[in-house]
Amino acid sequence: MDESGILLEIKDGIAIVTLNRPKALNALNLALIEEFAAVIKQLSRNKDVRALVLTGAGKAFVAGADVKELASMRASQAFSFSRQGQQAFDRLERLDFPVIAAINGFALGGGCELALACDIRIASVTAKFGMPEVSLGLMPGFGGTQRLCRAVGYANAMYLMTTAETLNAQEALHMGLVQKLTEPDVLLEEALVIASKIASRGRYAVKAVKELALKNFDADYVNSAELESEVFAGLFGKPEAEEGMNAFLEKRNPQW
Ligand code: CO8
Numbered sequence: 001m002d003e004s005g006i007l008l009e010i011k012d013g014i015a016i017v018t019l020n021r022p023k024a025l026n027a028l029n030l031a032l033i034e035e036f037a038a039v040i041k042q043l044s045r046n047k048d049v050r051a052l053v054l055t056g057a058g059k060a061f062v063a064g065a066d067v068k069e070l071a072s073m074r075a076s077q078a079f080s081f082s083r084q085g086q087q088a089f090d091r092l093e094r095l096d097f098p099v100i101a102a103i104n105g106f107a108l109g110g111g112c113e114l115a116l117a118c119d120i121r122i123a124s125v126t127a128k129f130g131m132p133e134v135s136l137g138l139m140p141g142f143g144g145t146q147r148l149c150r151a152v153g154y155a156n157a158m159y160l161m162t163t164a165e166t167l168n169a170q171e172a173l174h175m176g177l178v179q180k181l182t183e184p185d186v187l188l189e190e191a192l193v194i195a196s197k198i199a200s201r202g203r204y205a206v207k208a209v210k211e212l213a214l215k216n217f218d219a220d221y222v223n224s225a226e227l228e229s230e231v232f233a234g235l236f237g238k239p240e241a242e243e244g245m246n247a248f249l250e251k252r253n254p255q256w
Contacts, residue, residue: 022058062111137244
């Protein structure tokens with residue numbers, strides 16, 4: 001039985017959302033994205049929540065979009081999956097309280113994109129980060145081409161997205177991809193300390209700060225995100241993407 005899903009816990013005005021598909025390193029398939037979007041929608045209506053902590057079950061935060069599912073998609077399906085993921089992540093980003101990513105392990109591809117849709121990122125010293133899509137003949141498709149540039153600057157973003165190199169936690173901290181590192185066993189505790197601090201501040205002041213800080217990115221993001229989905233979908237059906245994804249699933253290096 002597949003026991004994957006999204007776990008939600010709310011205590012003292014702080015929500016904890018856990019992506020729980022540990023056997024597949026919390027890889028994002030359509031079902032998980034849909035459930036995630038529904039949980040975030042539910043939270044957006046909860047007037048008691050003042051901050052959210054987002055984390056993953058097991059050894060990964062999220063190891064990316066589900067390559068098994070992606071490998072069988074046509075371009076039109078890839079486009080709508082990309083849009084669906086973008087909308088879920090946008091909804092997370094638009095919550096009127098801050099979201100803290102507690103990155104417990106791999107945050108790769110779509111997983112790194114999910115972390116980038118959070119307001120603040122803290123990570124375990126054992127976490128790993130990267131945008132490995134080009135090694136599969138793909139590209140980021142959940143808003144990452146836009147959000148990564150804004151988080152770490154154009155050149156750092158290009159370095160990560162074109163080399164597909166994985167960063168360790170120290171390197172991610174140095175690049176500004178994460179704001180703080182902790183030992184693995186106190187990661188959640190530390191995230192909750194930050195969330196409690198935020199929850200103790202003025203509710204409307206925090207909401208206003210977030211609204212204004214996000215304004216910075218609005219105009220360009222909407223157009224660029226749609227273009228990202230189109231270009232992402234355009235890679236589907238190309239021999240390169242087919243070979244890249246099949247090579248991953250067959251645990252070998254791509255031949256191209
Ligand atoms: N998709 C599907 N299954 C995955 C994924 C994934 N992204 N990552 C891990 N898994 C599965 C493995 O296949 C494995 O399953 P099984 O036991 O059935 O073989 C299980 O999780 C455990 O993984 P590993 O045995 O590989 O664990 P390791 O500790 O040896 O390696 C790694 C961990 C390094 C994280 C490795 O699993 C890996 O490289 N994963 C893939 C990372 C990746 O390439 N991510 C990017 C995916 S593409 C993407 O995210 C595009 C985003 C834009 C989408 C736009 C929408 C259309």
